[in-house]
Amino acid sequence: MPRRPSPVPRRLLALAAVQAGLVSARQCAAAGVTSQHVAEAVRRGAWTRPARGVYDVGGVNAQAGADPLDHARRRAAVLGVLAHPGSVATGLSALVLHGVQGAPRAVAPEVTFPDGSARRTRPPVRLRRVPLRTWTLVGDLPCATVADALAQAVPEVDRRHAVAMLDSALHTGRLTDAGLAALREAVRGRRGAARVHRWWHQTDRRSESPAETWARLACADAGFPPDVLQLPVLDAGGRFLARVDLAWLLPDGRALLVEIDGRDPHSQPAALFADRARQNRIVTAGTILRRYTGAEAWQGTLAGDVGAVLRAAGWRAGQPCPAQLVLR
Numbered sequence: 001m002p003r004r005p006s007p008v009p010r011r012l013l014a015l016a017a018v019q020a021g022l023v024s025a026r027q028c029a030a031a032g033v034t035s036q037h038v039a040e041a042v043r044r045g046a047w048t049r050p051a052r053g054v055y056d057v058g059g060v061n062a063q064a065g066a067d068p069l070d071h072a073r074r075r076a077a078v079l080g081v082l083a084h085p086g087s088v089a090t091g092l093s094a095l096v097l098h099g100v101q102g103a104p105r106a107v108a109p110e111v112t113f114p115d116g117s118a119r120r121t122r123p124p125v126r127l128r129r130v131p132l133r134t135w136t137l138v139g140d141l142p143c144a145t146v147a148d149a150l151a152q153a154v155p156e157v158d159r160r161h162a163v164a165m166l167d168s169a170l171h172t173g174r175l176t177d178a179g180l181a182a183l184r185e186a187v188r189g190r191r192g193a194a195r196v197h198r199w200w201h202q203t204d205r206r207s208e209s210p211a212e213t214w215a216r217l218a219c220a221d222a223g224f225p226p227d228v229l230q231l232p233v234l235d236a237g238g239r240f241l242a243r244v245d246l247a248w249l250l251p252d253g254r255a256l257l258v259e260i261d262g263r264d265p266h267s268q269p270a271a272l273f274a275d276r277a278r279q280n281r282i283v284t285a286g287t288i289l290r291r292y293t294g295a296e297a298w299q300g301t302l303a304g305d306v307g308a309v310l311r312a313a314g315w316r317a318g319q320p321c322p323a324q325l326v327l328r
Helices: 010-018 025-030 035-044 068-083 091-098 146-156 159-171 177-187 210-221 269-282 294-299 301-313
Strands: 022-024 048-051 054-056 110-112 126-128 136-138 141-143 228-234 240-249 255-261 287-293
Touching (some): 010 022, 022 025, 025 035, 025 054, 054 068, 068 141, 091 110, 091 146, 146 177, 159 177, 210 255, 210 301, 240 269, 255 294, 287 301
Parallel strands (some): 110 126, 255 287
Antiparallel strands (some): 022 054, 048 054, 136 141, 240 255
């Protein structure tokens, strides 16, 4: 009669749940799982080994309602730290673990050792040789600070991802205005610094998602920068109705209101119903409402449509904008 496999301790499964399904050999040993049990789990196909000394215990998927891409990015970031005990997550990996939004679709695991020393790398992990004076723990995972991680990542990605990550860090308070100025100086002289020179002035802490950043940049590139972001909309009695992502005030007194649908909350039926009800309240003879997805913001569809409306209305940049829009 075949021997039944040993059960995985609950505390190891709980650890895997917060580490995107991954555990290290050291964590297995600390939980009382022997190397023989690990080898048997891999042999049976119950576990896989994405890197030396790191195991996927299986059955841990993205949390309900979470974006699968975010789960994949987090998994990559966790993998780097677990594959190199004593290391610190850097660059995009650190930003993902800190919860900064706007990273590229695929993130490669990357780490450094605090003393900057060279070590034998374990594919697919990128091993930087960047000495760190300070770092922080996110959960139990050592990470470069948000400022250091941005200094490492921004020169290595394209403008839209760079500005989106800066916007996210600013919006969530992980980066201050003074920190942004210091970050700009920290990047000066690094490889790729010259091409990011103009990006620093394109950030805006009011953007609440990467999709909003992409929409703002696309419209500005097309010659139609938004008049205002996060515009409060009130009814005639002064009751708050909505906060609109991007808005333009038209010469005839109307307003073009643009909403960007995020990926996560808008995928839920209850959120869609609430959005539809809110949309109905702000559609009046004095407004033109348009809604777009993050993909349309990225691909330029949004900018083309918005430009057509603004050209037809005779919109001009630089007109005074109210602090809020009161619907009549």
